[in-house]
Amino acid sequence: MLKTGIIGLPNVGKSTLFSALTKAKALAANYPFTTIEPNVGMVNVYDPRLTFLANLYHPEKIIPASVQFIDIAGLVKGASQGEGLGNQFLSYIREVHAIAQVVRCFDDENIIHVDGNVDPIRDIETIELELFLADLETVERRLGRLDKKVKANVKEAVFEAAVLSKIKTVLDQEKSPRSLSFNELELKTIKNFNLLSLKPMIYIANVAEADLLNLEENASLVKLKKYAEQKGIEVIGISAQVEKELVSLDKEEQLALLSSYGMDQSGLNQVIQRSYELLGLETFFTTGEDEVRAWTFTKGMKASECAGIIHSDFERGFIRAETVSYTDLFKYKTPQLAKEAGKIRLEGKEYLVQDGDIILFRFNV
Ligand SMILES: Nc1nc2c(ncn2[C@@H]2O[C@H](COP(=O)(O)OP(=O)(O)O)[C@@H](O)[C@H]2O)c(=O)[nH]1
Ligand SMILES: [Mg+2]
Known part of the structure; x- marks a missing residue:
């Protein structure tokens, strides 16, 4: 599972964003062996393809892919030399696959900035x-x-x-x-x-709610984007407060709030999507009446290796992967019609699984 660490100076909005994440209520029950600590949260990956598949199969369970987020506090000037919480942050960052660095781009006199004023580039360099x-x-x-x-x-x-x-x-x-x-x-x-x-990294610019509509008018964000571009790092502009508000709403209210800001998806989703892309992660699906499920794999993995993500027996006893692409299934509407159109392929061990493949693994142990 993809683990993303949220880092940044104090008072930039890390915990606000994190609490939005955890309220998004990913099912920890899917991970019986994971202890969820106060600063560790799981979030489901929103994927409209999964919704389509669920409508097709009406399964008992729908299991999206999920990402683990870790709210890593204690990174301040001198932390590597023992300031603040000292080196404790190190062990957390070592564990993650990707880093989301939250950078403060909102002005608010009531929220002190550890270095006195808003200056994203100085903060990043610290x-x-x-x-x-x-x-x-x-x-x-x-x-x-x-x-x-x-x-x-x-x-x-x-x-x-x-x-x-x-x-x-x-x-x-x-x-x-x-x-x-x-x-x-x-x-x-x-x-x-x-x-x-x-480690692969993105910058999350936390802007004031009022700035969401006109991101290009936030001077801090404009400066940050220029700086990040030179470094080849992507910037996602969000409002942690809006993200927090979003998760307390139902689906329709969420869409209404997003569209009032001219957005079609939450900042959270953007962060997840970009992390996937940065790490070369993709999704394949398994379907059935009991369960429709999204699985995360690394681009370039073979069919047998993907089978192994589900269960080692699947990999050991791999026979073939009956595969249809999401695009074809969507086009032909049902597995039966896709089959009649010759779109269900029998793939062997060496087949390189593609993003959006829907696979039935045949195996024998
Ligand atoms: N005005 C404003 N305040 C924010 C924003 N994001 C977070 N805050 C506030 O800033 C304070 C510190 O936020 P927190 O998430 O705890 O920061 P952390 O130290 O990085 O974890 C809290 O009082 C938040 O409510 C924002 O976009 N605008
Ligand atoms: Mg915090």
Whole structure:
């Protein structure tokens, strides 16, 4: 399951956004082995394709994909050196696949800003410096451990040390290693370091409710967008307060509120969608009278591997995947008609599953 960490300075709206998320009431019951802590919440991924399938099968259960969000507090200036909650944030960030950095773009005299005024770029640099420093420590520690082997000229160690040194040079200048380019072999090595500053990230600009209608008039947001573009990071403008309001409404009221802001989906959905895209995540579906379900997989996975997401027996005893694309099923309206049109394919182990595939796995164990 996709885990996204919400980070940012204090008083930027992280917990407001998080409480909107948790009120969106994802079914924790689907995850009997997950302990949900106060700062960990699960949210269902809205997917209109699932609604179509549910209307077709009228199953007993409809199970959407879900994303776990973690409200990571305690990241302040000096946190990597023990300020605030100190290094506690590190272990949380290490665990996540993607980072959503909330940046304050709303003015409100009643809500103090830790650095006195609203300045998204300064805030981002404060936060990211802590990530760089934490990573620098990781890199230096690892280099220290490799030292002996490097001196003994062990090939792998020399390679790893070279990659680490490349990253260290940039971190030493308090710059992001994101700007570096790496070849495939280097990337593989880097993965093992689990560096915070290299995790896929988006910026969430928290703007005042009144600004939602005219995002391009919020000067902070405009500045932030320019800055982020240079770094190749996407900005999603939301109002945490509106998100919180949205989840307390029923479906129709939600749509009405969204459209009054000229939006067709919640900021939350945008965040989830972008996280999926950033991480190359896609969705396949399984259907039946008992259950219609969305499953998350990584782009490029084979049919047998996708079967394994459901159950290891499915992968071990894989025979074939009876597959129809969502587009075809939608076009032909029922599985029977899709079949008559020759749109149900029998795919083997090596088939690369596509986003929106509806699959019946045949297996034998
Ligand atoms: N005016 C205004 N206040 C907000 C907005 N978002 C959050 N707040 C308020 O800012 C304060 C801090 O928000 P919180 O979510 O706890 O921030 P956190 O420290 O980042 O978790 C709370 O009093 C929120 O109600 C916003 O968009 N506009
Ligand atoms: Mg908070």
